[in-house]
Structures are given as C-alpha cells and as structure tokens.
Amino acid sequence: MKTRIIKIDSKNISTAKINEAARIIKKGGVVAFPTETVYGLGANGLDKKAVRKIFLAKGRPQDNPLILHVSGIDQVNYLVNKTPEKAAKLMERFWPGPLTLVMKKSKAVPKAVTAGLDSVAIRMPKNKISLELIKESGCPLAAPSANISGKPSPTLAEHVIDDLNGRIDAVIDGGKVDIGIESTVLDMTQEIPQILRLGKITKKQIEKVIGRVNDKNISDNKPRSPGMKYRHYSPNAQVILVKSNKESKLISEKHSKKKIRILKYENEIKMAKNLFKDFRESDKEGYDIIIVFEPKGKEFGSAILDRLKKASK
Ligand code: TXA
Ligand code: MG
Numbered sequence: 001m002k003t004r005i006i007k008i009d010s011k012n013i014s015t016a017k018i019n020e021a022a023r024i025i026k027k028g029g030v031v032a033f034p035t036e037t038v039y040g041l042g043a044n045g046l047d048k049k050a051v052r053k054i055f056l057a058k059g060r061p062q063d064n065p066l067i068l069h070v071s072g073i074d075q076v077n078y079l080v081n082k083t084p085e086k087a088a089k090l091m092e093r094f095w096p097g098p099l100t101l102v103m104k105k106s107k108a109v110p111k112a113v114t115a116g117l118d119s120v121a122i123r124m125p126k127n128k129i130s131l132e133l134i135k136e137s138g139c140p141l142a143a144p145s146a147n148i149s150g151k152p153s154p155t156l157a158e159h160v161i162d163d164l165n166g167r168i169d170a171v172i173d174g175g176k177v178d179i180g181i182e183s184t185v186l187d188m189t190q191e192i193p194q195i196l197r198l199g200k201i202t203k204k205q206i207e208k209v210i211g212r213v214n215d216k217n218i219s220d221n222k223p224r225s226p227g228m229k230y231r232h233y234s235p236n237a238q239v240i241l242v243k244s245n246k247e248s249k250l251i252s253e254k255h256s257k258k259k260i261r262i263l264k265y266e267n268e269i270k271m272a273k274n275l276f277k278d279f280r281e282s283d284k285e286g287y288d289i290i291i292v293f294e295p296k297g298k299e300f301g302s303a304i305l306d307r308l309k310k311a312s313k
Contacts, residue, residue, distance in 0.1 A: 003161070004170040010034075017172075018129070022065070022136035024169045030054055032160045033133055034174035035125035036304045037098050037199070038153035039160050040069065040143030041168065042133070048112035051142050057167040059149045065094050065115040066120045066142040067100050067183075071134035076122055079109055079140060086210040087188045093209050096126035098183040098200040107109070113142050119189050129174045140205055145182060146171070152233045152276035155180050159280055180273040181307060188215070198303035200272075204212040217305075235279040237261070239312040241294050248291050258288040265293070268300045275304065279311070 004024075008017050021031050028050040030043045031152035041058065043050035045068045055062060068079060071271035073091045076083055081104040083091075091100060091226050114120050122140075125131065134141050145153035148163040157173035164171070184199030186206065194214040195203060206213050242248045252260055261282045265271035275292075292308055 001166060001169065003168055004166050005157070005161070005173055006170055007173045009251040010127075010129055010174045013128055013132055015063040015132075018132045018136050021133055021172055022138075025050075025137040025139070025141065025232045027131070028053075029169035030057055031133070031169055032132050032154075032157070032164065032171040033141075033143075034100065034127055034157070034172065034177055035069070035130045035143075036096075036127045036178040037181065038155055038177055038179075039157065039171075040125075040141070041146035041160075042069065042141035042143040045069075045140040045142035046108060046110065046135065047139075048110040051110060051288055054142060054144065057164055058144060058147070060144060061149070062223070063115045064144075065117055065309055066113050066144050068109070068140040068184075069123060069126050069130065069134055069139050069143050070265060071131045073124065073142060074313060076103075077198060079120060079122060080104060080240070081106055084188050086193060089209050090188075090206065091124070092188070094201055094205075095124040096131065098126070098179060099123060099125070099206075100183045100185045100197075102185065102187045102189060102196065112288070119187075121185060123183055127174075127178070129172060133172070150234055152235065152279045153182055155273070155276050156241040159277070164279070164301060174256065174275075178273075179299055180276060181303060184303070190214070198306045200303065204299065204302075223296060232275070233279070233307045234313075235290060235311065236283045237279075237290045239279075239290050239292060241292055241308055241312050243294055248293070251289075251291055253299060255289055259286060260289045261285075261287040263290060264293045265295075269296050271295055272300070272304055275307070 081131045100123040102121045138306045146160045154160045184201040185197035187194045195216045
C-alpha cells in the first residue's frame, strides 16, 4: 500500500485536505494525525474491521485497548453506559486536553476497540487538525500512538513515516506536536478514580476538581491498564539515567569505547517536547548508549521519569 502524505498548515487548515483524510476514514482506512500529545493512528472507532487494521499496522498486542477520540463532550454519552458525575466535571475542566477517561462502555463500542474489556478510554484532543478530522469523519476515532509497538511515540510526521510507511493509508503532516508525551489516563470506573498513566495533567490538578484520586501503582498487582505491562518508548541504544554530572562522567569513562550521547534539558517542558525525537535521532546516528539527566520527578517531571524508567529497562 502507498502511504499518502497530506501536509496541513496548523495555522491555516485546508478544508479540502481534511476532507481528503476524512474520506479515507469513512471508507474504513487508517490515517495518522497530529494531536497535542503525540501523533495518533486513527480509524473509525465504531467499525471493528477498520480498528483491526490499526493493530495490524502497529504490530500491537491484541489485548491492549485503544483510546476513542471525540470532538465534543456531547459525543461521550453514546459511547458509555452512564457518564459518572466526576468524569463530567473533569471533561468540563480539562477537555479539550491531554486527559483520557476510562468509563463503562456502551453497546455502540466494538470489543475490538477495548480488547474485550467492558470499559472504554475516551479523550478530546486539543489540536485543531485532529478536531476537524474527527468532525468531518463523523465518528469517534480509535487511535493509539502512531509508532510500531514498543518504539517511542511519534512527535513528528517523519517519525510516523519511518515506522509505518507502506502500512497505513495516509499521514497528516501537521508539524511538531505541542506536549511530546502521551495523555494522562484516569480510570473512572472505580469508587476512587485511579491514575493508570501519568501525563501532563497531574494528580494534583485532578484532585482540585474531584477530590481524592489513587496513585498509579498502589491498588493491586494486576495491571489495570493492559498497556502498562509491555515494553515501551525504547530506542535501540541503551538508556542510562543519571542525576549528576559526576555520575554521567563515571558512566562515560566506564564505556569509553562506546558511542555515547548525553541528553540534558533546560526544563521539563523542553524535555517532554524533545525526548522521543532525540531517542529516534540517536538510533539513526548509531549511538550505543544514551545518558539522560533525570527530571526532578515532581508533577509533570514524574510523568517524564515514568517513560524514562521504562525506556531504560
Ligand atoms: O496522548 C495519547 O493518549 C495518545 C494520543 C494519540 O491520543 N494516544 C496513546 O494511545 O497514547 P496508546 O494506545 O498508545 O495508549 C493508550 C493507553 C494504553 O496504556 C492502554 O492500555 C490504555 O490507554 N487503555 C485504553 N483503553 C483502556 C481501558 N478500557 N482500560 C484501561 N486502560 C486502557
Ligand atoms: Mg502507545
């Protein structure tokens, strides 16, 4: 299959080009598109045949469910049994934005989307291209990150092309994403909602709106978010985390015969924006080892650190 590249200027969105991409979705095809977090790989979320193509293109394990992307809060009711009151409050406060809510699904959502679970993950992205695409397609878009499973999520269209060229119908090139790491995932099916994946929207921000929320790890030993058990975000190079210049120097000396790249960022915002791109570039340039200076580990920093820990395993 030839993958079409549809370039869209995010500051001057071409209706004709959005229509071109939406036509592919309506016909049951698969289109990668930018969101504010990372690029997603979208298909009609109500069409199980189209959804299966996403799993195939990514090499994604069948038991890892997808997020449905909507363009308005009013579209949620059709997809869930009942919108919990706390979820409604969070949508009002954080949508469009990088917060995914897991709720009991309705019959309208195929099991292919939820990997057999009776809950469904939903979010409304804060990116005009994705919102226009969802509107024009006339359906929620099921979309995981648009990378080959296990690789770092794409933050540029060229990352999508590197991974999926020839395997998907099209990619919308809308330039660099804004945030650079995936959305916060929050399970609303429990009495006390639980964070399943850390992201830009922090626990503190969520608790301000709905009160107590459980942390990512404490509840039980069975992974509630199936995606959490898989290897993620991994460049080919070995990732080593350090806290100080001294530590970095020691490691560089120990591996003096290897090709080493050191990643140190000014702040968390820049780190999130560039980390996955820098991982991918390091692989292209053939580095053996990537030394990364850890973020401080509070708030947004803890979301980045979470990805780094998985990448360094
Ligand atoms: O920022 C994002 O969330 C990006 C953009 C494209 O929206 N998407 C993304 O999707 O990161 P993906 O498929 O790479 O990650 C979705 C995560 C996985 O860890 C998955 O297991 C979890 O959400 N998830 C999806 N549905 C779930 C459900 N019903 N219950 C628990 N976890 C769920
Ligand atoms: Mg992913």
